[in-house]
Amino acid sequence: MAELRGKLTEVFQLGNERAGILDLPVKLWPQPGQYLPCQNLSRDSAVLPTNLFNVIGPKGKLSVGLLPGDWDPGNTLAALPPQGHGFDLPADARRVGLLAMGVSPARLLTLVEHALAQDAAITLFCTPTPPGDILDWLPTAVEVSPFTSLLDNLDWPDYLAVEISREDLDDLSALFEESRLPFPGQVLVRTAMPCRGLGECGVCSVKTTQGWKLACKDGPVFPLEELIHVA
Amino acid sequence: MWLDDSSPIRKQDLTLSKPFVNAAGTLGFAPDPHTMPFLEQLGAFITNPISRKPRVPAGNRACLPFPGGFLLHTGLPNPGISRAVSRNQHRWAGAPLPVIVHLLVETPETLAEMVQKLEGQENILAVELGLSLDCTPEDLSALMEAAAGELPVLVSLGPEQLPILLEPLNALNPVAVHLTALRGALPGGYGKLVTGRLYGPAVFPIMLHAAQMLVGAGLRVIADGGSDESWQVDALRDVRVTAVGLAEILWNVDSRRVSKR
Numbered sequence: 001m002a003e004l005r006g007k008l009t010e011v012f013q014l015g016n017e018r019a020g021i022l023d024l025p026v027k028l029w030p031q032p033g034q035y036l037p038c039q040n041l042s043r044d045s046a047v048l049p050t051n052l053f054n055v056i057g058p059k060g061k062l063s064v065g066l067l068p069g070d071w072d073p074g075n076t077l078a079a080l081p082p083q084g085h086g087f088d089l090p091a092d093a094r095r096v097g098l099l100a101m102g103v104s105p106a107r108l109l110t111l112v113e114h115a116l117a118q119d120a121a122i123t124l125f126c127t128p129t130p131p132g133d134i135l136d137w138l139p140t141a142v143e144v145s146p147f148t149s150l151l152d153n154l155d156w157p158d159y160l161a162v163e164i165s166r167e168d169l170d171d172l173s174a175l176f177e178e179s180r181l182p183f184p185g186q187v188l189v190r191t192a193m194p195c196r197g198l199g200e201c202g203v204c205s206v207k208t209t210q211g212w213k214l215a216c217k218d219g220p221v222f223p224l225e226e227l228i229h230v231a
Numbered sequence: 232m233w234l235d236d237s238s239p240i241r242k243q244d245l246t247l248s249k250p251f252v253n254a255a256g257t258l259g260f261a262p263d264p265h266t267m268p269f270l271e272q273l274g275a276f277i278t279n280p281i282s283r284k285p286r287v288p289a290g291n292r293a294c295l296p297f298p299g300g301f302l303l304h305t306g307l308p309n310p311g312i313s314r315a316v317s318r319n320q321h322r323w324a325g326a327p328l329p330v331i332v333h334l335l336v337e338t339p340e341t342l343a344e345m346v347q348k349l350e351g352q353e354n355i356l357a358v359e360l361g362l363s364l365d366c367t368p369e370d371l372s373a374l375m376e377a378a379a380g381e382l383p384v385l386v387s388l389g390p391e392q393l394p395i396l397l398e399p400l401n402a403l404n405p406v407a408v409h410l411t412a413l414r415g416a417l418p419g420g421y422g423k424l425v426t427g428r429l430y431g432p433a434v435f436p437i438m439l440h441a442a443q444m445l446v447g448a449g450l451r452v453i454a455d456g457g458s459d460e461s462w463q464v465d466a467l468r469d470v471r472v473t474a475v476g477l478a479e480i481l482w483n484v485d486s487r488r489v490s491k492r
Contacts, residue, residue, distance in 0.1 A: 003484065039484040047300055047431040047459070049484045078485040167420060192294040194301065195482050198266060200259040200279060202305035205288035212287060212308065 004028060004079045005041075011073050012057070014106045015131040019055050019065035022077065029062050030054050032110040033086030033188045033221040036064065037196040042075040048194050052079075056109035056137045065106060083197055085221050087186050089114050090159055096120045097157035097183075099150060101164040101171060103190055105130055108163050112142055123157070125150040151175065160185035160224065166206060166215070173228045185224030191215050245357055245383045245406045245451070247274030247474050248328075254411060254455045254478040255280055255333035255359065255387065256307070256428075260315055261322035262330070269481065274474060275329045277409075278315075280361050282335040283345055285311035293425050295417045300431020300457065301479070302417050307335060312345045320352055329356035333387065336360050339377035350381045357383040359409055362392065368399035375403050385453070387411050390441035397448055407451040407473060410441055430479045432457040439463075443470045 010021040022036075030036055030053065037049040050068060057063025089096070089111060096115040098108045105126050115122045116139065124130075124138075127147040135144070150157075154176075164172060166189050176182070193216040195201040204215035208226040213219065255277045258267060262276045270276070289306025309315060312334075323330045332355060334345050342360070349355055360374060371386070378384045383406040388396060390413055400408060412428035419425035438456025445452045455476035458464050467475050 037484050041485060047479055048294075048296070049482060080484055194294045194303070194479075195257065196484075198259070198482055199257045201256060201303065202288045202308040203292050203294045203303065205292065205305075205308060 002081065004081065006077050006079060008067075008071060008073055008075045008077060011067060011071065012133075014055060014057075014065060014134050015104050017065055017104055017106065018067040018069065018071070019057060019063050019106065020067050020071065020073070021057065021061045022052070022064050022079075024062055024079070026062075028081060030082035031086035032107065032114070033186075034082040034084050035193070035220065036079045036082060038064075038077045038079045040068075040071055040075050041078050042072075043070060045070075049196055051083075051193050051196065053107045054110045055106040056112070056134065058137075059113075080196070084216065084219060087111055087161055087188070087221050089118075089161075090184065091118060093118070093159035094120050095156055095158045096122045097150060097160040098122065098124045098126075099147070099160060099162045100124070100126045100130075101147070101162060102168055103163050103165060104134070105163070106134060107188060108161055109134070109138065109142075111161055112139065116141060123150075154182045157183050157185075159183060161188070162186070162224065163188040163190060165189075166191035166204070169206070169227055172224075173230070176228055181225050181228070186221050187224050187227050188221050189215050189219055189227075191220070193220070245385070249274035250468065250474045252277055252331070252453060252474055252476050253481055254476045255361065255409075256303075256305075257478050257481050260309070261319040262326045262328065264327060267481075270327055273328055273477075275331050275356050276326060277331045277359060277476075278319075278333050279309060280307045280333045280335045281309050281312055281315045281345070282307070283312055283337060283341045285309065285314065286335075291419060291423070291425055293419050293427070295419060295425060295427075297417060297433070299433025300429055302415060302425065302427045302429055303412075304425050304427030309335075312348050316348050316352065323355060324353035326354055330354055331357045331359050331385065333359040333361055336362055336366075336374055339373045342374055343377040346378050346380055346382065355382060357385055357406065359385040359387050361411075362386065362388045362396075364389075364392065364414065366392065366396065368396065371396055371399050372403060375405065383407075385409050389413050390437055393441055393444060397444065400445075400450060401448050404450075407453055408445055409453040409455070409476065410438060410445060411455050411476070412478070413437055430457065432459050432463070435463050439466055439470065442467055442472050446471050 052064040055065040197216040435457035442454040
């Protein structure tokens with residue numbers, strides 16, 4: 001697997017998380033939901049790689065997060081090519097819902113550009129309302145609503161993208177009746193992936209309707225229907 | 232010395248072409264040259280731990296960083312010995328380096344069953360017995376007896392087990408002892424303690440000391456233990472370990488760090 005090198009040209013705040021601009025060629029950018037295993041060559045102290053995701057930021061640049069606290073502009077990063085399965089927005093989706101359950105919506109919001117390109121209406125369902133330094137990056141076409149309004153309008157989206165921590169996956173099932181999934185969707189599962197797909201260490205294991213899967217290789221984006229009401 | 236029918240015959244030869252192996256649990260169940268460019272630097276590939284029956288991931292699985300390392304608790308998920316063999320035997324046979332199969336030990340009977348499934352498989356260099364923390368000298372003796380067969384037997388244990396098992400190890404004289412991750416505990420989610428294996432340079436001093444004790448007792452030693460830097464590898468080899476076990480360094484993105492070993 002070829003190793004990449006890139007420089008962190010800028011660091012900025014996204015809510016209580018740090019993000020940065022990474023100068024990699026466009027063809028090597030991760031799709032929304034994929035991740036780049038990275039190591040900071042300018043800082044020799046990290047024991048494990050840091051998995052960076054595409055996050056919302058300046059147009060035309062690769063914004064990545066969550067950055068460790070001691071990474072600075074000018075640092076050189078070693079990275080592997082994009083790993084894992086990302087979001088796959090259906091081409092015919094016209095009402096796209098983004099649901100951030102207990103996590104920052106910064107990664108989900110990278111779908112906005114793709115959805116707008118196919119003239120979709122977009123609503124971010126998020127409680128609490130994201131902080132200003134995230135909202136500042138949102139096009140005005142994106143509506144922001146509290147999480148409860150999704151529950152009141154389950155007939156609205158024709159595609160739902162969710163991000164949630166692995167530990168909170170049971171909360172996802174509580175949203176949908178057992179027999180009915182109103183729309184197709186996908187879920188980005190936020191979990192530690194220390195072996196980045198190499199070791200099958202099992203830390204990132206996710207129980208699905210199709211059996212146990214690994215977020216580092218089989219995810220980290222999974223079909224919504226595989227993660228709800230898992231026996 | 233005359234052989235008699237009551238003495239088991241044990242293969243005592245374990246030859247590694249390179250003085251490095253991977254720690255069990257770091258590279259999956261079979262080597263993949265496409266994603267593991269460092270394989271040519273290893274003398275053998277050690278599989279993830281395999282139990283007799285399938286194991287599912289632990290409910291409180293976690294990777295918890297601390298200064299100088301991290302704690303890993305997974306529950307050692309694996310498909311069980313039968314499925315592990317059927318899924319991986321062709322990849323083991325075609326691997327560019329020999330394979331050591333790490334077995335999670337329960338009872339002598341189940342261990343014998345697992346070892347039997349591996350005998351006759353191509354390119355299996357040895358079996359490695361992952362001992363439970365509460366293994367007694369009597370247990371160890373019974374397990375070594377149960378594992379005896381066509382394949383050389385390594386014993387894998389953590390430094391915390393040496394006070395009880397060092398003396399019987401000396402007497403039983405396995406083909407090698409693999410000194411593996413120390414165990415510890417850290418607060419996890421919801422204020423509960425998580426117990427697991429410790430990795431990273433912070434554990435190196437403990438591992439080096441334990442390796443020295445084992446070598447001093449006359450045993451052949453493969454030592455894991457936070458060897459992320461060349462000087463740590465050199466220190467282990469200065470105490471005359473047979474090979475160094477590499478763990479989290481293999482998960483590095485910067486492949487130059489691995490090739491510096």
